Amino acid sequence: MSLEVEALDVRYRGGVSVLKVDALRLGDAGMTAIIGPNGAGKSSLLKAALDLAPRQGEVRFWGQPLADVRHRVAYVAQRAEVDWSFPVTVREVVQMGRFPYLGWRKRLAADDHAIVDAAIAQLQLDDYREALVGELSGGLQQRTMLARAVAQRAELLLLDEPLAALDSAQRRSVLALLEALQADGKRIVCVHHQLADLEAHFSQAVLLDGELVAQGSPSDVLEAARTRGWLSW
Amino acid sequence: MGELVAYEAWHWNVVWVLLAMAIMGSAAAVLGCFSVWMRLGLSADVAAHGTLPGLLLVVALLGGAAPSPLWVLLGGMVGASLTLWFLHWMRRSNSGDAAMAVALSLSFGAGLGTLSWMQQLPGTMLPGLGQLFFGFAAGMPLSEALWLIGVSVVVLVWTVLLAPRLASVIHNSQAAQLLGEGAWLRLVFFALLLALIAMGVRAAGVVMVVGLVLFPAATARCWHWHWRAQLRWAALIGAIVPAVAVLLSAAVPAVPTGASAVCLHALLLTLSLTYCWGTARSAHGTDARRRNDNVERLA
Amino acid sequence: MSWWHFDAIAILVLVFTGIACGRVGVILHAQRQLMLGDGLAHALLPALVVAFVVLGSTGLGAAFVAAWLTVMLCQWATSCLRRALPGYGGDALGLVFSGLFALGIVLVSVLELDNVHLEPEHILFGQLENLIWLVPSQASDLLHIGIWGSAPVELFAALGACVVVELGLRWHSPHLVARLFDPAWATPTLGAPARAGLALMVSAAVLLAFLVAGALLAVAMLSSGAVIARVFARSWPQWLHGASTVSVLIGVGGYVLATRLPEWLALPVGLNAAATIALLGAVLAACASALKR
Numbered sequence: 001m002s003l004e005v006e007a008l009d010v011r012y013r014g015g016v017s018v019l020k021v022d023a024l025r026l027g028d029a030g031m032t033a034i035i036g037p038n039g040a041g042k043s044s045l046l047k048a049a050l051d052l053a054p055r056q057g058e059v060r061f062w063g064q065p066l067a068d069v070r071h072r073v074a075y076v077a078q079r080a081e082v083d084w085s086f087p088v089t090v091r092e093v094v095q096m097g098r099f100p101y102l103g104w105r106k107r108l109a110a111d112d113h114a115i116v117d118a119a120i121a122q123l124q125l126d127d128y129r130e131a132l133v134g135e136l137s138g139g140l141q142q143r144t145m146l147a148r149a150v151a152q153r154a155e156l157l158l159l160d161e162p163l164a165a166l167d168s169a170q171r172r173s174v175l176a177l178l179e180a181l182q183a184d185g186k187r188i189v190c191v192h193h194q195l196a197d198l199e200a201h202f203s204q205a206v207l208l209d210g211e212l213v214a215q216g217s218p219s220d221v222l223e224a225a226r227t228r229g230w231l232s233w
Numbered sequence: 234m235g236e237l238v239a240y241e242a243w244h245w246n247v248v249w250v251l252l253a254m255a256i257m258g259s260a261a262a263v264l265g266c267f268s269v270w271m272r273l274g275l276s277a278d279v280a281a282h283g284t285l286p287g288l289l290l291v292v293a294l295l296g297g298a299a300p301s302p303l304w305v306l307l308g309g310m311v312g313a314s315l316t317l318w319f320l321h322w323m324r325r326s327n328s329g330d331a332a333m334a335v336a337l338s339l340s341f342g343a344g345l346g347t348l349s350w351m352q353q354l355p356g357t358m359l360p361g362l363g364q365l366f367f368g369f370a371a372g373m374p375l376s377e378a379l380w381l382i383g384v385s386v387v388v389l390v391w392t393v394l395l396a397p398r399l400a401s402v403i404h405n406s407q408a409a410q411l412l413g414e415g416a417w418l419r420l421v422f423f424a425l426l427l428a429l430i431a432m433g434v435r436a437a438g439v440v441m442v443v444g445l446v447l448f449p450a451a452t453a454r455c456w457h458w459h460w461r462a463q464l465r466w467a468a469l470i471g472a473i474v475p476a477v478a479v480l481l482s483a484a485v486p487a488v489p490t491g492a493s494a495v496c497l498h499a500l501l502l503t504l505s506l507t508y509c510w511g512t513a514r515s516a517h518g519t520d521a522r523r524r525n526d527n528v529e530r531l532a
Numbered sequence: 533m534s535w536w537h538f539d540a541i542a543i544l545v546l547v548f549t550g551i552a553c554g555r556v557g558v559i560l561h562a563q564r565q566l567m568l569g570d571g572l573a574h575a576l577l578p579a580l581v582v583a584f585v586v587l588g589s590t591g592l593g594a595a596f597v598a599a600w601l602t603v604m605l606c607q608w609a610t611s612c613l614r615r616a617l618p619g620y621g622g623d624a625l626g627l628v629f630s631g632l633f634a635l636g637i638v639l640v641s642v643l644e645l646d647n648v649h650l651e652p653e654h655i656l657f658g659q660l661e662n663l664i665w666l667v668p669s670q671a672s673d674l675l676h677i678g679i680w681g682s683a684p685v686e687l688f689a690a691l692g693a694c695v696v697v698e699l700g701l702r703w704h705s706p707h708l709v710a711r712l713f714d715p716a717w718a719t720p721t722l723g724a725p726a727r728a729g730l731a732l733m734v735s736a737a738v739l740l741a742f743l744v745a746g747a748l749l750a751v752a753m754l755s756s757g758a759v760i761a762r763v764f765a766r767s768w769p770q771w772l773h774g775a776s777t778v779s780v781l782i783g784v785g786g787y788v789l790a791t792r793l794p795e796w797l798a799l800p801v802g803l804n805a806a807a808t809i810a811l812l813g814a815v816l817a818a819c820a821s822a823l824k825r
Contacts, residue, residue: 050720070721077716085328086562086713087767096710100721106706132766145717152721274622275567278630282748319818326821330622331759334566335817338752342810345656345749349804366656366748367637440574440748441637444630447623454617487644492637499631506616 002027002156002187003049008057010041010048018044021057021212027156027187029203031178033218034191035225036208042191043078045208046158050075061156071100074154076145078161084134090144091129094119097151119151123177139170146177157181159190163197175201198222247483250373253381254475254490257433260389261442262449262471264426266464267392269450270403271422274329278443279320279336280313280427284434285344285365287312289351297354302380302432309431310424316340317423368438368491377435384432388425389468395421400460437475437491444495445475448502455505474498536671539791541663541687542805543784548690549744549753550780552697556737557758558775559730562712566755567622568606571629572738573750575602577636577655585643592689599735604728606632633747658746658806659686660787686743693736700733701772709768745806756782756813763820778816786812 003026010019019041026032034042048055050073051066061069074097097119098112108116120129123143128136133144142162149157162178163171171194179201182188192198198205198218205221207214214224268277291300291308300308316336323332348365373381392399395418402418433442453466478494560566576599583598606628613624620627667682668674701708704726711718711725719725741750757779758771765771786809794802 047716052716052719066720067723070723073720075717075720077714081716082714083562083712087765087771088709088713089767092709092768093713096706096713096717099707099710102706145714148717269620269623272619272621275626278626323818323821326824327759327762328561328564330564330566330568331561331755331762334570334751334755335759335814335821337570338749338756338810339814339818341748342752342807342814344807346804346807346811349657349807350801353801440633441630443626444634447626447630451613451617451620451623451627485642487641488638489641492634492641495630495634496638499627499634502627502631506613509616 002062003189004058004060004063005045005049006058006060008045008048008055008059010044010053010055012054017210019048019208019210021045021208024206024212024215026189026204026206029187030182031188031190031202032204032206033198033202034189034206034208035193035195035198035221036213040209042208043160046075046160046189046191050158071152072155074149074152074157076142076149076157076159076162079138079141079165082145084141086134088133089130090125090133090136090140090147091116091120093133093144094125094147094151097148097153100152115153116151119147122150122180123147137170138166139174142166142170142174143177146174146181150181155186157186157188157190159188161191161193163192163194171197195222246373246375246378247479249375249378249382250490251476251479253373253378253385254436254479254494255472256382256385256389257429257436258445258449258475258494259468259472260385260392260429261433261445262453262467263389263392263396263464264422264429265446265448265450265471266453266460266467267396267399267403267422268426268446269454270400270460275333275443276317276320277426277430277446279333279340280317281430281434281439281442282337282344283313283316283340284309284431285312285439286340286347287315287431288434289344289347292351293347297351302377302435305435306380306384306428306431309434310427312340312344313427313430314423317427366439367489368436368441373436381432381436384428388429391421391425396461396464437494438489441491441495444498445471445491448495448498449474452498452502452505455502455509470498470501474501534671536668536674537665538663539787540674541665541684542660542787545660545663545687545690545744546783546787546809547780548687548694549740550757550783551776552690552694552737553741553753554757554761554776554779555697555701555772556734557754557779558761558772559708559712560734560754561758561762566758567625567751568734569738569741569754570748570751571625572599572603572606572734573742573747574629574633574636575606576739576742577747578602578632578639579636581636581639581643592685592692596692596736596739599739600732602632603731603735603738607727607731654746656746656748657804658742658744658749660744660805663687689743690740693740696736697733700729700736703729745810749806749810752810752813753779753783756810756817759817760813760820763824779813782813782816783809786810 005021005024008019008021009017011017034045036042044053047053049059059066061073066073094116095108098108098116101112102108120126123146125140125143125147128140133141136144163174166174175197178188199222202218205216205218206212207221207225214221287308287310288305290312291304295304319339320332320336323335327335398418399422402415430442433445437445449467449471450463452470453463456466457463474497475494478490478497481493482488482490557566557569560569579598579602580595583594587594609628610624613627614620617624663684663686665684668679673679707718707722710722737754738750741753745753757775760778761771761774765774787805789812790803790805790808793799
């Protein structure tokens with residue numbers, strides 16, 4: 001079980017609770033989708049798990065606190081949270097994946113470079129190695145972020161709307177790459193909006209709406225949403 | 234006998250200055266609410282710094298004579314609007330903070346450069362540095378106080394009259410643009426803001442005027458969530474605090490009026506924040522409403 | 533009075549200032565917080581007054597500690613205000629710095645501290661033009677290493693600030709790039725950022741800019757190099773070193789213009805060095821932005 005959450009309560013500014021979850025286990029199967037209406041606490045769940053949002057309750061990754069397993073978890077934030085105008089190349093972004101492993105001199109070693117090259121090749125970014133990330137298309141940018149997670153040797157990928165603002169060709173290519181990563185043994189948890197893709201690509205789904213509403217196979221979760229008349233979003 | 238007359242004159246001057254600062258503070262507070270809602274950020278601060286080169290230009294045009302309040306108003310407005318135009322132009326290819334930093338460097342570099350130049354010229358009637366930058370409300374002559382009152386009243390009345398339209402523009406700028414209102418309303422708003430800043434800078438100082446604009450809006454935000462009530466609170470706080478500051482600096486002449494007004498504002502904001510921190514008064518309402526909307530829609 | 537009494541020290545101080553401020557300016561620009569440089573330079577005033585009253589010294593060490601505490605106080609207060617008043621992005625900073633600057637002005641006027649380099653003249657214009665070094669009697673004296681021991685303390689302050697910024701940058705890289713580009717990934721993966729360390733770098737540069745250019749033009753020292761280099765830089769090292777180089781050129785160029793131009797054009801009055809530097813930097817930044825269009 002990659003991610004366990006107990007008695008979680010996310011509150012911003014000591015005010016109203018955004019998300020309350022008694023117990024939730026995520027990431028035991030290949031690809032898990034988190035779905036729910038706007039403001040349901042989907043992103044807040046990931047952020048609270050990563051200590052990026054104020055929370056009460058306990059979060060454990062493989063039974064340990066985040067501080068002990070930082071490099072095994074990779075987070076890809078929503079597009080708006082990344083500074084795309086920052087002048088870095090694709091290669092430099094993928095190299096960031098090796099930063100948790102650097103020694104006291106903080107230099108990349110030869111095998112670090114080999115791992116970075118392999119990650120770039122795996123995500124089919126060879127043609128764009130020296131391109132500025134900010135000047136690439138949304139699909140290539142998303143692939144760069146995934147390559148960084150690969151270079152990081154992360155076992156659990158937490159993705160916040162990785163398919164947002166991509167056209168259908170880019171979406172297909174990113175989904176295919178995600179499936180390849182899953183076949184590699186990575187566990188992927190993904191905040192997701194396109195319900196049409198759900199059954200085809202995901203093995204697990206979680207429905208949130210300020211609390212945990214349903215969890216299980218995508219078809220069961222969609223059915224639960226449908227029977228409650230909630231499939232309007 | 235002569236002493237008595239002097240004392241009387243001083244006494245009445247304080248009353249006029251008190252009135253002028255109260256009305257100016259009130260108008261600044263109301264404009265400040267709108268500038269916060271319009272996400273103008275520190276533009277008011279940049280504009281206030283931009284009045285300096287305009288003012289000095291007027292002094293140079295007048296051949297070194299002390300400018301009348303009308304000239305102060307015109308010069309300040311021209312300088313501030315040129316600065317704001319430059320800021321707007323810089324924003325098209327830079328992030329907002331970088332554009333502001335460069336606009337500030339340009340206008341204030343020009344202002345300080347000209348100032349140090351003019352200080353060396355003989356026969357130039359310039360107020361001291363301390364007066365220019367930190368305000369000289371206490372020593373304000375009657376004519377200037379009257380001008381300050383006049384401009385502030387005009388600004389206040391116009392802003393109150395335009396408040397509903399301004400609020401609708403802020404709330405939904407695209408719809409307002411379709412109605413053809415957005416552009417000219419914004420222009421009028423900026424004209425009012427610049428007029429107030431140009432006059433306020435003389436009373437409160439270049440650096441302090443932004444405090445008078447921003448603080449009452451923030452304090453009012455603590456006390457009520459509705460925009461109309463916030464405007465009322467801001468107008469009230471904005472009037473009382475500078476008036477107290479005038480009395481304070483009349484009692485302790487060493488204390489500059491503008492700076493002590495901003496200090497009092499900061500104190501009031503701190504107290505309001507600590508009072509409102511735990512209560513669900515300030516902004517929690519919006520989050521709660523959004524969740525309720527979802528629940529209603531889903532149920 | 534010859535150039536080695538005035539210009540040598542001023543130009544050296546400007547070189548160090550350019551290096552330190554260019555680098556810190558780039559970090560602030562990447563965080564979209566360039567106006568923080570302006571705010572902090574204002575907020576330094578009460579800190580310097582309190583440092584003087586509490587410690588009884590105008591020494592630069594006390595000033596540096598005061599600046600460091602101020603930077604952390606401002607960051608904490610701004611983040612508190614942003615949480616308490618949603619929608620107050622840049623205005624939160626405006627509240628903090630105008631409040632603190634007002635406090636500083638009130639303290640200066642109530643305590644009558646006019647004799648401790650805190651009079652309006654110094655707050656507004658900086659101390660660049662007060663740097664006089666009377667020890668060397670001829671230009672060749674500058675070649676003796678021993679004589680530099682008697683140089684004005686501001687020179688060593690500038691060098692020290694430069695060293696603090698450079699060491700901080702070494703210490704924080706390469707993680708700093710990841711934190712600036714994608715903080716949401718960097719914080720969980722690399723651990724929480726060392727705010728106190730970054731604040732140390734920022735306070736060193738802002739204090740130096742405050743001393744050189746005054747409270748209101750400090751932002752010019754910090755911003756113009758970073759803004760100009762941003763237009764041309766295609767990578768982080770280019771941006772960082774470009775900003776430092778451009779800042780040094782603007783600083784020295786502005787100083788030379790201010791001191792020599794009146795002579796060349798036979799003007800009746802002198803130009804203020806800090807204002808000329810700010811103006812030169814802003815004009816060049818505007819030109820660079822026009823090129824980018």
